[in-house]
Amino acid sequence: MTTPITQNIADARHIKRDDYVSCTVAFIDCKKPGSDTKENYSIIGPGVTSSDDQVINLPEAHGFNIGAAAMPHGITNNLHIHFTAEVFIVQAGEWTFRWGSNGENEVTGRKGDIVSVPTWIFRGFTNTGPDDGWLFTILGGDNTGGVIFHPEIIREAADYGLYISSENRLIDTSRGDEVPPESGRIPPLPDEDVAALRNVSRNEMMSRIVAADARDFRPAFIDQSLPTGGAQIAPVIGHGMTQNRDHAAPITNPHGFSAEWLRIEPGQSVGPFLLDEKMVLMMHEGQARLDYTDGDASVTLNAWDTYSVPGGANRTLTATGDTPVEALVVLSGDHRKRPVFAAEVLDAAQDAGLGLDAGGFVAKASLLPIYGRAG
Numbered sequence: 001m002t003t004p005i006t007q008n009i010a011d012a013r014h015i016k017r018d019d020y021v022s023c024t025v026a027f028i029d030c031k032k033p034g035s036d037t038k039e040n041y042s043i044i045g046p047g048v049t050s051s052d053d054q055v056i057n058l059p060e061a062h063g064f065n066i067g068a069a070a071m072p073h074g075i076t077n078n079l080h081i082h083f084t085a086e087v088f089i090v091q092a093g094e095w096t097f098r099w100g101s102n103g104e105n106e107v108t109g110r111k112g113d114i115v116s117v118p119t120w121i122f123r124g125f126t127n128t129g130p131d132d133g134w135l136f137t138i139l140g141g142d143n144t145g146g147v148i149f150h151p152e153i154i155r156e157a158a159d160y161g162l163y164i165s166s167e168n169r170l171i172d173t174s175r176g177d178e179v180p181p182e183s184g185r186i187p188p189l190p191d192e193d194v195a196a197l198r199n200v201s202r203n204e205m206m207s208r209i210v211a212a213d214a215r216d217f218r219p220a221f222i223d224q225s226l227p228t229g230g231a232q233i234a235p236v237i238g239h240g241m242t243q244n245r246d247h248a249a250p251i252t253n254p255h256g257f258s259a260e261w262l263r264i265e266p267g268q269s270v271g272p273f274l275l276d277e278k279m280v281l282m283m284h285e286g287q288a289r290l291d292y293t294d295g296d297a298s299v300t301l302n303a304w305d306t307y308s309v310p311g312g313a314n315r316t317l318t319a320t321g322d323t324p325v326e327a328l329v330v331l332s333g334d335h336r337k338r339p340v341f342a343a344e345v346l347d348a349a350q351d352a353g354l355g356l357d358a359g360g361f362v363a364k365a366s367l368l369p370i371y372g373r374a375g
Contacts, residue, residue: 005313010290010297013058015043017304021055022070028170029078029153031160038075041068043306044280047139048082048147050170058308062278063332064257065139066306071127079103079122079150081197084140085255086123087237088115089282089328091304093133099123101194102150105202112212112284114236114259114328116251121200122150136282138330140256151188210236210250217263218244221270222362223345225352231270231317233329234261239336240329241275245361254334262327264288264319271316272342277331279309281317286325291316293342301327314342336360 024030026040026049042049042056045065068091069077079098088097088109095109099117103124109115117123127133146168149157157163161173164186171177171185179185215234220242223229233242235249238258249260264270264286272293281290283305290307291298293314300320301307309315319325331337338360341349349355355365 004294005292005297005310006295007297009310010292010299013308013310014299014301015057015306015308017302019057020068021057023049023051023054025170025172026051026054027077027080027147028149028157028162028164030170031162032078032153032156034074035076035078037072038077039070041070043067044308045139045142046144047137048144048168050146050164050168052169057306060308061142062280062308063142064280064330065137065142065144066280066282066330067137067139069125069135069137070132072132073127073130076126077124078153079124080147080153081122082117082119082139082147083145084119085138085257086117086119086140087138087255087259088117088125089136089138089284090114091134091136091284093127093131094129095125095133095135096128097123097125099200099205101197105200105205107202107205107209109209110212112215112326114210116208116237116255118198118200118204118208121197124150136328138255138257138259148186148189151191151194154186154188208251214250215261216247217261218247219362220244220247220262221273221339222341222349222354222356223270224362225354226345226348228267228269231262231264231268234263236260236328238334240331241279241337241339243339243356243360243362245359256332256334258331258334258337260329262317262325262329264317264325266319266322266324269316269318272314272345273316273339274312274314275309275331275337275339276311277333277337278311280330281305281307281309282328282330283307284326284328286319286323286327287321288325288327289318289320291318
């Protein structure tokens, strides 16, 4: 059974760039000079915000959270710990990412680069480019557990009347909030616990970075020999939806979601197909039209937009501009995802000499036997 999508439903799942709403008081370092102008966005799910003022564009649970950080040149997001996966996608600018107990390690990220930081280590980042910068983020789980800031940041925040309650709520005495007792707020991490955090070497961190110029784009789907087919995927994290058996994700440890780049050239399309999982498109470049084939609903997606396709919905994605579409596709779960293409696509592919083997990968149709003993 497929899920019929009305135009109202389709539009409600489209978060345009102009729909993003910033929060400048999302974290305990929001009054620290050099960090006080950073902006936090919760696009799908609450993320790790500590502020009651944070606007969440699409609060529906997806198994992961999508957010963003926007910062002028020289502004820093200070060292903190995450408990679930944190992945950065550089949309604009040049960024210095730091990790380690005192942020002693550094790496640079530029447009199109993706960085996955291990859990339970301190990390922070600074916009070191000349202009305003923008990072999209993916966080694992529906409940991220919040964050723990570096002890120095927590102690300094108290000088500005800022505390974090044990429920991860920002307490600001300047607006009349009462300071919870010590048992009701997150204290600075003890020195011995900071020292016990695991060390992540530079080599390990570099293995968790997929640079824009290192992406391995290959034809991805059963429709690759059709006149308007041929869309490509470059895996990034885990088992995504590619049907190319030669694809291998560079980052393989469990994140609770997969992420892969999808590239569609002008005039190309993918679909109709459906997935059991919700599919989030993070539009990096280009313009695409998403058509729901069980009805007349359609949306136009532009660069910087975020879109959530519900599970079980038949959809076609078409590049409608003059430049290629590049979008990051995020799907919940560490398992391999299985797109189900419409019968007419499979028939046309068969006529073009391609089929899907029993593992769901594209193969030469003439080599595929019909196995009569399947139960």
